[in-house]
Amino acid sequence: MRAWELIQMALATIRANPLRTVLTMLGVIIGVSSVITLVAIGQGTSKAIEKQYEGLGTNLLTVNLMGNGRATQLNYDEFMQLEGTAGIQSIAPTMSKNSANVKYDRDEETYNVTGTNDRYLELQKGEMASGRFLAQADLDFRNHVAVIGSDVAKQFFGTEDPLDEELNVNGYMYTVIGVLKSKGSNTSGTSLDSAVLVPLPTMSRDFKLGSIRSAYVEAASGEQVSRVQTVLEAYLTNKFKSTSGWNIFNSSELISTRQSASSSLTNQLVAVAAISLVVGGIGIMNIMLVTVSERTREIGIRKSIGAKRRNILLQFLVEATLISGMGGLIGLLAGVGLALAWPYINPSQETSLSISVGLYAFLFSALVGVIFGLYPANKASKLKPIDALRFD
Structure with a gap:
């Protein structure tokens, strides 16, 4: 079976249950958009720190007597x-x-x-x-x-x-x-x-x-x-x-420390946001298991007329990947939009978009679909035709 045929079949299934598909995508959408927005805020903060120190000078030392x-x-x-x-x-x-x-x-x-x-x-x-x-x-x-x-x-x-x-x-x-x-x-x-x-x-x-x-x-x-x-x-x-009783602050050390703290906080927030992707993956696995159960007779008929295990496996795997990929794409667009709009919502906070982070988030969302769709797809491919046809 060709790749385009698999995609067409997956799209047909998605169109048949639009509300369920959107709800399944929601975790992936929230995860990807959160990652992109939080990274943009974190990088914007780091650049703002750099600008502040550039304005003050990196060859400045501050001596405090306590x-x-x-x-x-x-x-x-x-x-x-x-x-x-x-x-x-x-x-x-x-x-x-x-x-x-x-x-x-x-x-x-x-x-x-x-x-x-x-x-x-x-x-x-x-x-x-x-x-x-x-x-x-x-x-x-x-x-x-x-x-x-x-x-x-x-x-x-x-x-x-x-x-x-x-x-x-x-x-x-x-x-x-x-x-x-x-x-x-x-x-x-x-x-x-x-x-x-x-x-x-x-x-x-x-x-x-x-x-x-x-x-x-x-x-x-x-x-x-x-x-x-x-x-x-x-x-x-x-x-x-x-x-x-005294200390000396080096501007270069201060900027490194503040950027490190900002980066650490951003990474922690991104890790929390990434949990939404995992939750979204679990949602995809759950809905694909339901789909396998609903289409058991269809699987039996296809196997009885010559469909191989590989064809059934790829059919459900492509469907899971397509759902997560579409969710990732929507999340990417939502994250970019929110990152661009954030300075208008909070004028004191700058943002800086990262193309690489957006790409990685999207690819990770697609990978989530592959990983969490593999078990339901494998389960569907292992169904015996006689058992599937008897399913009511």
């Missing part, structure tokens, strides 16, 4: 002495005041205020929308000046020009000298858009913050990041006589 007391503190000058040595291009120490009260006229809001130096903007890959950024003179003379993010400017000034206006920051007046361009959240979940940046010495005096808790360190090139990290670790260990 200890208490003078034995685990560094001042501004101690940090800046490292600049220009051992492959270090620039350093931006920071100190922060979380949820500081910021007022303008009668409007009041809480923002995180950060004290830093003139290198901070370049290290964070930010840009000025208007005005200027902090200068060395602002640090030397402890000027009461501030650079604000786009969200802060919109909150207090709307469409008006905020330059040379004064903000009340926890009771101290700061003159706005610049506004940052909108950038969005960075890899740490913070945002320059909602930033209030002031000279570090001024903030240290006004807010009575004596110690620096973090600093951004930029290596001269990506190849020197590991060397700079080793130098910083040796310096801090020697300075504090301990390997605890």
